[in-house]
Amino acid sequence: MVEHLPPPHLPMTATEPLKSVPTAAVAAAAAFADDANSTEPWSARVRSLTRLGRHRDALALLRDGDPSPPPHALALPATVISCAALSLPSGVSQIHALGSKRGLLPSSDAYLVSALLSSYSRLGLLPCAHQLLDEMPLASTPPATLCTAFNSLISGCALHALPAACFALFRRMRVAGVRFDAVTLLTLVPAAPPSVVPQLHALAARAGLAAETSVANCLISVYARRGAALARQVFDEMPAASRDLVSWNAVLSAHSQNGLAVDALDLYSRMRGCDGHGVEPDAVTLVSVLSSCAHLGARSVGLGVERYMRGKLPGFRTNVQLCNALINFYARCGCLPQAQQLFNEMPRKSIVSWTALITGYGMHGHGEVAINLFQTMVSEGIRPDNVAMVGLLSACSHAGMYDEGRKYFSAMESAYQLRPTLEHYTCMVDLLGRAGRLKEARELISSMPMPADGAVWGALLGACKIHKNVEIGEEAFEHVIEVEPTNVGYYVLMANIYTDTGQLDCVVRVRAMMRERGLKKEPGCSYVEHKGRVHLFMADDHSHPQAKRIYELVLKLEQMVKEKTDGTVGIQGGRMIEGHSEKTAVPLIGFHSEKLAVAFGMLNTVGSEIAVIKNLRVCGNCHSFLKTVSAIANRVFLVRDASRFHRFEDGACSCKDYW
DNA sequence: GTAGGGTTAG
Incomplete structure (x- = not known):
């Protein structure tokens, strides 16, 4: 009867029970759910347990408790969600059957319909979900129930990365005259291909939904994937008073993620001032801000963030992402001891924590320390990823550790099953080149399974500058300006090689090239x-x-x-x-x-x-x-x-x- | 009581 799709690897509520529940509400719910003598209806206690992610307890209460029979319809949606969270498809279909028997389905209990649709989707049982939706009578179901049902299934398809299915459902909705709401857009917009987002934006505006804070926030974050400009426009067009914490966080990350660190810090200072309308930054805000501070080397702003954290977020050490951002900030602003100390204080670390510290020591030329950290990380059972390897190889490169660099580069595939990317090749060309092994670096480029990009050729060119090698330098230069014809730095490097080797006529030639192409030296x-x-x-x-x-x-x-x-x-x-x-x-x-x-x-x-x-x-x-x-x-x-x-x-x- | 918006490391 039930067609099983492969179970999706989705974070179930069981592992992230508190994601969207405010702390105070959680505490209250916890006290309430544990109170066996509570006079509140037991169905409300089931709901609380589900909300807390205590799915086994929720199901046990349903099974072993003493509900005045028959089971109250109010408990069923929560129960379905707990079954899904525990990967119990049979439980979901049992409640489905019970709901049908009691006349709650296919359309009279909007909450049960929605819970079933989303649970089936989460479990990968999309055909069951579609069947339930198909059974709903369009004419006699309240419009709000239909809207919610479609939303649930669209969201299920989005979770399984099936954008075509999402849009098929949306079309069906529109053809059937079912009105959509903000939630429809919140599930659809992130699933849409980039070219479709502006159309959805226009549709939202026509429906009067674009002004809703949640929709605007969603548009900001989706636009941010392709540069900050449109994201910024949506943010700027919001009435100042309707910008909430999420709006600020979304627009901040739009800028910090797109390398516009100065604008990000500008926004942060506006947020802290009158423009913020009392919105207080949270950990998410600070992660973006610290990232921009790290990028710019904005020590005092970052240290201000640190003070704020220590004052207002005393539990910040258990927030792995926030600590990682702070470690990265310390390391990139020259505060290595502070980076190390915070790393030591973190009760739990991720590979990002290790990588930030390894990269930091590497940037300061402490190759040995970086390698020791890497070894400790591996011995603690953390498997390195591509980013960690970039950090390690660049640490070897900055410290001139030729043998170690070669060793770890070859260990990538043999020991860690990591295929080197362009960035790893760039590190290696840099390492070999600086060590004066220009031919070896050139051979490594020839052996690459993918075409070299500007960074790889640029690393070779940079090494030729150090070692004053015109011949290989000219070859690297020809390649690099083919891939990145407008990157001034490479012309300057080549001209400097000629200067260093006394070939002044060639310097003139390169300068002429720059002029012809309208390239100006980037000011230092x-x-x-x-x-x-x-x-x-x-x-x-x-x-x-x-x-x-x-x-x-x-x-x-x-x-x-x-x-x-x-x-x-x-x-x-x-x-x-x-x-x-x-x-x-x-x-x-x-x-x-x-x-x-x-x-x-x-x-x-x-x-x-x-x-x-x-x-x-x-x-x-x-x-x-x-x-x-x-x-x-x-x-x-x-x-x-x-x-x-x-x-x-x-x-x-x-x-x-x-x- | 259901569906849904923001985050880090080279």
Whole structure:
């Protein structure tokens, strides 16, 4: 009678009983459900147990309790849900039969119909669900019941990733003249192919449903899969007062997920201000915010989030995702000890926790620590995934651990059944290339089962820059500009290779290519946080209020560095801007932004470490400069560039000049 | 009392 589909691997309510139930309500329900002497109807107690995810208790109460017979119809929907949660299809069909016998089906009890439809769907028994829906008399069933029934089944089809079935049901609904509601859209919109979403949006608007908070929230999150613009538009068009916590979380994640970290932090500060209308951030908000802070290196905002967590969310250590986001933030903002401490304090960790920490140590050049962590993780029975392997391989690469990198790369398939992706190949090309094994890196690219992308060729090109290899560099360059013709960084790299090898005619040629293609060098910028404010510096930037003093200090330091290194570290800048006479004030050019940022830090702080975030890679001159200045001035500079952290102290850098 | 909206790691 019952046709079984393979059971779906869905999170049943049994494993996530409290997902959508507010804590206070749970406590009240728990007390109520456990009170055997309660005067409340037993059917209400069944419902409470189901809601709490105590499905066995719910069924036991039904079976062993002393319900004044016959079983009350009010308990049946909850019972069906508990049967489904316990994967008991026979229980579901028994109640189905009971409901039919009592005349509650096919359409008089909307709640039972809905519970049966969704339970059948969850259990993969879609034919049973369809049959029940087909039996409902269109003419004599209340419209609201029909709507709910369709919604239940559409949601079931969505759970099984059957978008065609969802839309077939929706069409049927419309043909039959059954009105749809917000819930219909909430199940349909996430299941829709991207091109259909705007049509559903228009339909929602015509039906007057687009203004509902839940529908708008849903549209925001679905639009967010394809960039932040449309998501932002929906959010902006909502009346400010109807934006709830979910609206803010959805629009925040739309921006943080699409790399618009600055906009995400902007939204967060609006949310905390009057625009928030009293909406308080929750763990979900903070995960997005911390992710954006990590991305930007926005230390003070992130530390503000940390304070908020410690003050208002005392149980945050048991929230694995939130802790992972905080670990990632600490690690990417140069606070490794804090990352390690939080990791130690977490009662339960996920592979993400391990990966965030492994990647963090890798970025700081602590390859050995990263490898030890990885080994501990494996010994604790956690199987590495692709992301963990990227973290490990890049840690090997930053630390120059050639043998280890090779070993783990080959272990991917043999020990962990992971097929290397483009990112793993990029790490390996980087590792081999930096180690000077350019031919081996080139051969690895030839052996790849998929075509190399810009990142892979770019890694080879970057290695050729380090080792001044024109021949392989030119080959990598040809490939890389074929795949990514507008990525300026690669042209700059090639031009720098020619500069380093004295082929100035070729430099001119590459510059001409850039001009013809309308490509401009991405401006380098660095920033330092001081007293809660961000101080941003571009190369040759004179806009900072302290610019005069900053430039004077840089120039003085350049002289000192030149003397201390016997002229091996030359002065980078110090030329006058053309057209300026000596008499006008300090319009010096030729200084990279990190020098300005560090000088600002030295002028405004005493003794403490100066943390600088930079968008591009640190150049060789600045690297030597910062090493020497750290010794001269007895200060520590922590610089995060596009690929890793450099910690300059006592005249040396943590990257051991390997970057 | 039924169907349903937001989250992390390279």
